[in-house]
Amino acid sequence: MNLKQIEKYIKEYGKDVYSFCIYLTRNKEDADDLYQQTFLVAIEKNELDDDRNPKAYLVSIAANIWNNHKRKYLWRKKKADIVYLQGKDMEQIADEAETAYEELVRRDKIELVRKLVYELPDKMKVVILMRYMEELSVDEIAASLNIPSGTVKSRIHQAKERLRERLIKDDKR
Amino acid sequence: MIKDDMDILLEEALKPDISPSRETNQKILNKGAKCENHRRLVFVLARVVAIFIAVICVGSMGVYAASRLIKKAFVSEHAISTGPLDDDDDAAIAADEEAVQIKEVSHEDGDETVKWITKDVQILNGNITNTYYTYEEYATAVSDAGLDNWFSKTYENTASATYVVTEAEDFKEYCVDSCILYHDGSFFVSESVIRGNVSGDERHSIKIENKNNERKYTAASGYEFTLVDEITEDEAGRLVTTVVMVAYDDYFGYISFNNLTEKEIHSILDTFVIR
Numbered sequence: 001m002n003l004k005q006i007e008k009y010i011k012e013y014g015k016d017v018y019s020f021c022i023y024l025t026r027n028k029e030d031a032d033d034l035y036q037q038t039f040l041v042a043i044e045k046n047e048l049d050d051d052r053n054p055k056a057y058l059v060s061i062a063a064n065i066w067n068n069h070k071r072k073y074l075w076r077k078k079k080a081d082i083v084y085l086q087g088k089d090m091e092q093i094a095d096e097a098e099t100a101y102e103e104l105v106r107r108d109k110i111e112l113v114r115k116l117v118y119e120l121p122d123k124m125k126v127v128i129l130m131r132y133m134e135e136l137s138v139d140e141i142a143a144s145l146n147i148p149s150g151t152v153k154s155r156i157h158q159a160k161e162r163l164r165e166r167l168i169k170d171d172k173r
Numbered sequence: 174m175i176k177d178d179m180d181i182l183l184e185e186a187l188k189p190d191i192s193p194s195r196e197t198n199q200k201i202l203n204k205g206a207k208c209e210n211h212r213r214l215v216f217v218l219a220r221v222v223a224i225f226i227a228v229i230c231v232g233s234m235g236v237y238a239a240s241r242l243i244k245k246a247f248v249s250e251h252a253i254s255t256g257p258l259d260d261d262d263d264a265a266i267a268a269d270e271e272a273v274q275i276k277e278v279s280h281e282d283g284d285e286t287v288k289w290i291t292k293d294v295q296i297l298n299g300n301i302t303n304t305y306y307t308y309e310e311y312a313t314a315v316s317d318a319g320l321d322n323w324f325s326k327t328y329e330n331t332a333s334a335t336y337v338v339t340e341a342e343d344f345k346e347y348c349v350d351s352c353i354l355y356h357d358g359s360f361f362v363s364e365s366v367i368r369g370n371v372s373g374d375e376r377h378s379i380k381i382e383n384k385n386n387e388r389k390y391t392a393a394s395g396y397e398f399t400l401v402d403e404i405t406e407d408e409a410g411r412l413v414t415t416v417v418m419v420a421y422d423d424y425f426g427y428i429s430f431n432n433l434t435e436k437e438i439h440s441i442l443d444t445f446v447i448r
Contacts, residue, residue, distance in 0.1 A: 003202060003205065006201065006202060006205045007202060010198050010201060010202070014192065014193055014198060015189050015190070015191070015192045015193075016189045018189075018191055018192060018193040018197075019187075019189035019190065019191045020189070022191050023187075032193070032194075032197050035193055035197065036197065036200055036201050036204070039201045039205070040201065040204055040205065040332060040333065041290070041291070041307065043201075043205045043333075044307065044332075044333040044335065045291075045293075045307075064282040064291070065290065067282070109182070110182075110185060110186045113182055113183065113186040113187075114186050114187070117183070117186070117187065128183065128187075129187065131183075132180070132183040132184050132186075132187045133187040133188070133189055134189075146280075146281075146282070160179045160180075160183075163179060163183075164179055
């Protein structure tokens with residue numbers, strides 16, 4: 001791959017891949033490392049191709065590197081977790097038509113969902129991120145992680161149920 | 174698929190909205206660019222007569238044993254080889270590369286029990302099987318492959334390290350390729366061993382384009398390197414790559430250097446060792 005091609009893929013998919021890395025690692029330093037390593041592996045393998053769903057390919061590399069090297073990342077002294085729930089991130093989600101109160105409630109809910117996803121066990125978190133953040137199909141996720149489609153569906157279902165229970169519990173408080 | 178309330182909530186909450194810094198992206202571009210243009214073709218010519226020179230041990234630390242057979246480098250118009258090339262062979266090396274048909278067979282991801290990160294199997298032209306293993310570091314790749322580590326020091330900052338096992342009908346080749354970042358540039362190591370129905374008289378050649386500035390350097394180990402510059406020009410500008418061939422016993426390979434001064438190249442070659 002030449003420099004121009006690398007730049008193109010970073011421009012098109014950098015945000016998707018980086019957001020994915022942030023949620024996996026929960027740490028900016030590790031997310032930077034994982035993100036860089038993902039692209040370097042993709043460059044080395046020289047298989048990034050517009051005809052082969054580059055986003056799915058990059059995300060699967062990130063997931064697999066993370067899965068194999070969790071121990072290496074986790075032993076590092078942790079810096080503060082990403083402050084991802086505040087400020088500008090929330091502004092993108094706000095709907096101008098809502099009242100101030102409804103907007104506040106909604107923002108709280110979004111913030112809570114993010115926090116709950118952040119805390120999911122890795123096996124559930126990876127499939128949820130691939131499905132809802134990266135918009136991959138069940139079959140694409142199964143192929144990326146080398147697991148059966150049934151397992152993907154089951155993990156998505158379990159994760160959603162877990163999130164739903166926590167949200168209901170939070171509503172009752 | 175019908176979406177429920179949780180699907181909609183998750184889509185909204187998890188929309189990607191965190192961008193990497195410009196500095197982080199630039200690091201990828203720098204590393205990717207530094208490892209471009211390093212890979213080159215290696216040709217093996219079967220010959221009856223092999224020309225080589227045995228180097229006598231000079232008796233100091235870090236020098237290879239007298240039993241190692243070092244092969245001298247011969248530079249022709251389009252190649253560096255382990256023996257002199259006639260014009261026909263040199264022209265054949267310079268000719269356009271033929272397209273290779275590649276069939277992907279399998280992909281695996283490593284776990285805690287292995288040192289490799291990924292393993293891929295491909296079939297080339299229907300009759301050659303390549304198994305690729307990727308690693309984090311050059312030293313890990315050569316150790317796992319059972320090949321010589323060519324350096325007396327550990328270089329941090331490996332951009333890529335791949336071990337490839339090539340199986341053809343009557344031979345097997347074991348090769349480690351690695352790109353290592355060094356100061357503002359990089360160097361690339363490619364080392365391989367062929368086993369099987371090989372006579373040992375084969376001549377190995379590395380393709381060079383637009384060669385320039387051939388010179389010698391005797392490293393700290395006593396190994397005499399022949400350095401040749403390859404000049405290439407494209408839309409990115411003018412690129413000078415310095416190449417040295419390495420050949421001893423049944424090992425063959427090269428080290429190429431990008432964006433490094435002559436002093437930096439010498440300092441790397443001074444860490445070259447045949448154990």
